[in-house]
Amino acid sequence: RTEFSLYIGHLEETEMKLREAIKPISYLKAHASDILREIADSDKTYVITQNGEAKAVVQGVESYEQTQETLAL
Numbered sequence: 001r002t003e004f005s006l007y008i009g010h011l012e013e014t015e016m017k018l019r020e021a022i023k024p025i026s027y028l029k030a031h032a033s034d035i036l037r038e039i040a041d042s043d044k045t046y047v048i049t050q051n052g053e054a055k056a057v058v059q060g061v062e063s064y065e066q067t068q069e070t071l072a073l
Contacts, residue, residue, distance in 0.1 A: 022047045028058070039063075
C-alpha cells in the first residue's frame with residue numbers, strides 16, 4: 001500500500017472509532033456505570049451530544065492526564 005492509502009486507512013479507522021464513541025446524553029444517563037467501566041477497562045473516550053451537537057467529552061483520568069502532558073510539551 002502507498003503512504004497515501006495508509007493515511008486514508010488510518011482516517012477511516014479513526015472515523016469508525018469516533019462514530020462508535022458518539023453517544024446522546026440519554027445514553028449517558030441510562031448507561032453511566034457501563035460507560036465508566038468501559039473507560040476504565042479500555043481507555044475509551046466518548047463524545048456526548050445534546051440536541052445533535054457535541055457538548056462534552058468523557059474520558060478516563062489517565063487519558064486526560066496524558067493529553068494534558070502532551071499539550072504541555
